[in-house]
Amino acid sequence: MASHYEAPIREPLVTGEKSYHDVTVDVAAPVEGRANKQWWIVFSIALVAFLWGLGCIIYTISTGIGVWGLNKTIGWAWDITNFVWWVGIGHAGTLISAVLLLFRQKWRMAVNRSAEAMTIFSVVQAGLFPIIHMGRPWLAYWVLPIPNQFGSLWVNFNSPLLWDVFAISTYLSVSLVFWWTGLLPDFAMLRDRAVKPFQKKIYSLLSFGWSGRAKDWQRFEEVSLVLAGLATPLVLSVHTIVSFDFATSVIPGWHSTIYPPYFVAGAIFSGFAMVLTLLIIMRKVSNLENYITRAHIEYMNKVILLTGGIVSVAYITEFFIAWYSGSNYEDYTYLSIGAATGPYWWAFWALIICNFVVPQTLWIKKLRRNFMWSFIVSIVINIGMWFERFDIIVINLSKGHLPSSWSMFSPTFVDVGIFLGTIGFFFVLFLLYARTFPVIAQAEVKTILKSSGERYKRLREEGNSLAGTAADHRTSDIAEVSKKTSSESIKIDAEKQAQLLASLGVHDDEDEADDLKKINGIGPVMEKTLNQIGIYKYEQVSKMSEKEYNLLDEITGAFPGRAQRDDWAGQAKNLIN
Amino acid sequence: MASKVIQAIYNDDDVLMMAVKRVKEAHHHIEEVYTPFPVHGLDKAMGLAPTRIAITSFMYGCVGITVAVLMMDFIMIEDWPQNIGGKPSFSFIENMPAFIPIMFELTVFFAAHLMVITFYMRSKLWPFKKAENPDVRTTDDHFLMEVSLHDNEDELTRLLVDTGAVEVKVSEKH
Structure with missing residues (x-):
């Protein structure tokens, strides 16, 4: 059908000879199978890191923030660095599912589920830091504008820190419902495949009773589109507001109008890097090579190249303006305090090399289509983006306007422990997700299978119609299916069968059976039923009269009076001749 | 109200779309269609009102x-x-x-x-809600069309089998 047309020049997004049923099986396989040894090893490591981090958090809260390496000059360091890093990573998921949906990018369908999972898990990590930093996390609800016992003491709505509370909680909750709504049909698929009663129960619960009615799908698509429209400005607003935490302050280096666009681009940059890191592993481990293809990696690398370019231009702009403006204040930000040459030269150059230099290799097509290189670059970018936040926060704070209070920052084991703990927590969540959730939005992939699947593109090129091509012999072997229904729905009365066959004549040789479907009114199901009774030949049908018709109706119980009305006997006679 | 429906199962979305159009042309009332994924244009073909x-x-x-x-x-x-x-x-x-x-x-x-x-x-979706798709294959790769019956089983069955249904059966409306 023309509706499935896609330009042949476009690379297929689903490779291999896939039917709809194949998509189901491939997506369900990691959930239905058992975890292998590597999974348990990685999971154990992540769990240990998480527990270590938990210990550090408990130590911090029970002893005080003094266990961190903060000092009078640098009052914000790893905590806020990690917070911004994790929030930034959490930007790719919504970008993929929302912005790319609005741009009708079909390749997002293979990666959006995992990217959104990553978003939610990393925003959870991010949220931990401000809460821990509060010192008394059990009072975290004080950030909400609730009536309280201190008279009319409200939170300060002029503060970007409070805007953050609203932005991040809106972002987290909206991403969560967006993710979950998309998951419903896929949970339903797992539910309907589940064999064990426990799994059936769990997936029934998770799928909210999704039944896949046409009206549900119509609403589903509209809801997805509107959520995408809402989430697109939302995702841009979140990191904009995070950047306000710095940009609205008066610290040199932070007080900068370039921050919002620069932070947003950086967030997408780092988020895509993390998606690549995760998916390059996942496609191998979960055998999803046919869905997350080289083309997908290349598309993501192109986004990285673009956003990395924006980030690089922002770096250059900051330096150029520092020099060109001749303003002492601007100059002080980067040049005269020696960001690149001072004691933090290593952090500065780590940033430049990781975020600016290394990603430029992706201009080369061979490299951006190479899995190994993409994986290395994604790790490098993750590191670089952590250093970007560290540089912004620590370098700028280390040299304030008062030289006597200049200072350096060195993290304690608690700082390091909490950071590693959040990485562990993130991977614990992601690994559990990879074994229990449908990691690819299979319902959505099925919608593009005929337009972008390798097999269907080829069939279309050969000028074939695609109608009926996505059926799978395992689920729709017609004879198989009909036999099942006929044996289920019809219990043949032996006595009546004998009577019927007595008058029609017995013919047991199935191989010489006529195609009874040629008789108007006999479909594949009825033909199977007739065969089951022992009617194979036109000759037998042609002998039917009112008595036999009635007997047949009594046996089959379905469609009474139909055979007579259609005059099967008359038709059969014509077919013999 | 019709208490009986006839259920036709298809194994391809294009076949389903053509079937829906033919059933509509023959002026039968399509009660419901269950599909494993959103079939584009199905709502229009079925004559569903746009969602608000x-x-x-x-x-x-x-x-x-x-x-x-x-x-x-x-x-x-x-x-x-x-x-x-x-x-x-x-x-x-x-x-x-x-x-x-x-x-x-x-x-x-x-x-x-x-x-x-x-x-x-x-859409009646919430935890502990029981699924209502009549056949479990409709979340995998099968498409099920329910057409209401008014003593016209034969005619409808013939039509549905003719549109390429792999299975046709009559069922009580739940």
Whole structure:
């Protein structure tokens, strides 16, 4: 059908000879199978890191923030660095599912589920830091504008820190419902495949009773589109507001109008890097090579190249303006305090090399289509983006306007422990997700299978119609299916069968059976039923009269009076001749 | 009301679309179609009215921004006006720029969540809800069309088998 047309020049997004049923099986396989040894090893490591981090958090809260390496000059360091890093990573998921949906990018369908999972898990990590930093996390609800016992003491709505509370909680909750709504049909698929009663129960619960009615799908698509429209400005607003935490302050280096666009681009940059890191592993481990293809990696690398370019231009702009403006204040930000040459030269150059230099290799097509290189670059970018936040926060704070209070920052084991703990927590969540959730939005992939699947593109090129091509012999072997229904729905009365066959004549040789479907009114199901009774030949049908018709109706119980009305006997006679 | 329906199962979306068009042309009433994924154009072919859920989202967004404005006005201007950073809070309109992020976030919050809740309620989706798809294969790779019966089983069966259904059966309407 023309509706499935896609330009042949476009690379297929689903490779291999896939039917709809194949998509189901491939997506369900990691959930239905058992975890292998590597999974348990990685999971154990992540769990240990998480527990270590938990210990550090408990130590911090029970002893005080003094266990961190903060000092009078640098009052914000790893905590806020990690917070911004994790929030930034959490930007790719919504970008993929929302912005790319609005741009009708079909390749997002293979990666959006995992990217959104990553978003939610990393925003959870991010949220931990401000809460821990509060010192008394059990009072975290004080950030909400609730009536309280201190008279009319409200939170300060002029503060970007409070805007953050609203932005991040809106972002987290909206991403969560967006993710979950998309998951419903896929949970339903797992539910309907589940064999064990426990799994059936769990997936029934998770799928909210999704039944896949046409009206549900119509609403589903509209809801997805509107959520995408809402989430697109939302995702841009979140990191904009995070950047306000710095940009609205008066610290040199932070007080900068370039921050919002620069932070947003950086967030997408780092988020895509993390998606690549995760998916390059996942496609191998979960055998999803046919869905997350080289083309997908290349598309993501192109986004990285673009956003990395924006980030690089922002770096250059900051330096150029520092020099060109001749303003002492601007100059002080980067040049005269020696960001690149001072004691933090290593952090500065780590940033430049990781975020600016290394990603430029992706201009080369061979490299951006190479899995190994993409994986290395994604790790490098993750590191670089952590250093970007560290540089912004620590370098700028280390040299304030008062030289006597200049200072350096060195993290304690608690700082390091909490950071590693959040990485562990993130991977614990992601690994559990990879074994229990449908990691690819299979319902959505099925919608593009005929337009972008390798097999269907080829069939279309050969000028074939695609109608009926996505059926799978395992689920729709017609004879198989009909036999099942006929044996289920019809219990043949032996006595009546004998009577019927007595008058029609017995013919047991199935191989010489006529195609009874040629008789108007006999479909594949009825033909199977007739065969089951022992009617194979036109000759037998042609002998039917009112008595036999009635007997047949009594046996089959379905469609009474139909055979007579259609005059099967008359038709059969014509077919013999 | 018809208490019996005839269920036709298809194994391909293109075949289903053609079948839906033919059944509509023959003036039969399609009760429901269950599909494993959104089949584009199916709602139009079935004659379903367009969904109004986007309109509800807009209205919820309006509620959200109203809540935000009233909340900011009450908390920051009426109840406890403070002079923060030399910018006194005596007038909503003058202080409004600082509230734009909150107004935006609450608009999105209301529009998104209330729309999704509306969707779940209208489509009867919630935890512990029992699924109603008549055949488990409809979440895998089969498509099921339910047509209401009015003593025209034979005619309909013939039509449905002719449109390429792999299975046709009569069932009581639940």
